[in-house]
Amino acid sequence: MPRASTRLTFTVLATGAGVFSMLQSLIAPALPTVQHALHTSQSTATWVMTAYLLSASVFTPILGRVGDLAGKKRTLVAVLVTVLAGCLIAALAPTIGVLIVARVVQGVGGALFPLSFGIIRDEFAPGEVSGSISNLSAVIAAGGGVGVVAAGPIVSALDYRWLFWIPVAIVAATVLIALRYVPESPKRAEGKVSWGGAVLLSGWLVALLLPLSQAGRWGWGSAKVLGLFAAAVVLFAVWLTAEARSRSPLIDLRVLRQPSVWTTNAAALLFGAGMYSIWSFLPGFVQTPSAAGYGFGASVTASGLLMLPMLVAMFLSGVLSGRLEPRVGAKALLTTGAALGAVACGFLTLWHDAQWQIAVVAGLFGLGIGLAFASMANLIVGSVPAEQTGAATGMNANIRTIGGSIGAALTSVLVTGRLQPSGLPYASGYTHGWALLALLCLAAAGAALLVPVRRPTRPAPAPAPTRAPARVR
Helix, strand or coil: CCCHHHHHHHHHHHHHHHHHHHHHHHCHHHHHHHHHHCCCCHHHHCHHHHHHHHHHHHHHHHHHHHHHHHCHHHHHHHHHHHHHHHHHHHHHCCCHHHHHHHHHHHHHHHHHHHHHHHHHHHHCCHHHHHHHHHHHHHHHHHHHHHHHHHHHHHHHHCCCCHHHHHHHHHHHHHHHHHHHHCCCCCCCCCCCCCHHHHHHHHHHHHHHHHHHHHHHHHCCCCHHHHHHHHHHHHHHHHHHHHHHHCCCCCCCHHHHCCHHHHHHHHHHHHHHHHHHHHHHHHHHHHHCCHHHCCCCCCCHHHHHHHCHHHHHHHHHHHHHHHHHHHHHCHHHHHHHHHHHHHHHHHHHHHCCCCHHHHHHHHHHHHHHHHHHHHHHHHHHHCCCCHHHHHHHHHHHHHHHHHHHHHHHHHHHHHHHCCECCCCCECHHHHHHHHHHHHHHHHHHHHHHHCCCCCCCCCCCCCCCCCCCCCCCC
16 A cells, blocks of 8 residues: 555545546446437437547547646646536536537546556655556446446436536545645656647547447448548558657657557457446346346346446455565466456356356456456556656557447447347347457457566675785784
């Protein structure tokens, strides 16, 4: 645990990052309620999620780099204030258009992850960094689980707007504490923000993620989807060229090419595909009426409670990883976490007829998420220069999100490709989806095995004391 002088700083970082993580998943179970309350269509309501995803993907690496250059505390406070404004606008939103704009504003909070990791690296004692990063990763992972579990009870007892009023109160208090107690890091990167690189990065991310999130409605062979994918390829190539030639690149490509970084990012891409897909599709499976031949007809609240083992397991394993990392290494923890995800999805492919089986799968996958989240962050932070921490960890979070979008899109094709006369998916669609996620998590474990082992450097032995020459008698 951090020292007394840094515990308050850690609390601020954990609260901000945890709230943002919760906002990622908190609204998803309530989308039908939002659609009805704001008198909109289902396709329009899904933009509440899509806008948040695109915004977070764009701002996470850019503001991570801004923090490296301009000061992490200053950037952290600005981001928290922006998230506060986004939650306030969402709570008061009179139309679906205003709510979508509010979600774009909230997406700026994605930068809280790299900024928090950078502050821990700069301000905490070296012996506290790994454990604190693991604990923060556990909070981030658990935040997503809290959103899934808490959404139903909040909407049932209060109103969907309280999904935003509660974060307003929490973030407002966090801003005040951050201004008073979080120190400004003295470590700054040299150079300036490459705004041209930021525009190109934003362009290829939006061109990639937008068709992945909307292809189910637009059609995979539609001109919009194919055109955006082509634009993503072109913009990505132009971005790589511009970053390689820039004197002050937004993302230092030399850092991303390091073996320990690109292998960790590959594992993040593959594991993210499995993790976000489980979060997206397992509650829907549980809520399906049993008349479909599967599912349990659970309510939003009941399906959230079935995910509770995942929430508890991911938090505990994330905290535990901080104790295990000095002994077994972050590589072993990442490999184990991805392998647990593969085992959980494999179990789900074969056994999903009873609610206890779903709870076991959720808990097992939660163990994997906790280990993987913490170890990824530690591997990236331990592999890059201090002045690149924000940009590098921001890119890792982005790659995990890209993986999640790809995984969710592929799973959606399998689940909704064939529908029963009732309009519900066949059970085979889900089992094929679970099998795909098991393969993706297994591939993530394989990528983790490629991560180079970091051997601790031992201090050079002290020179042997020289003996004084013997006196001649």
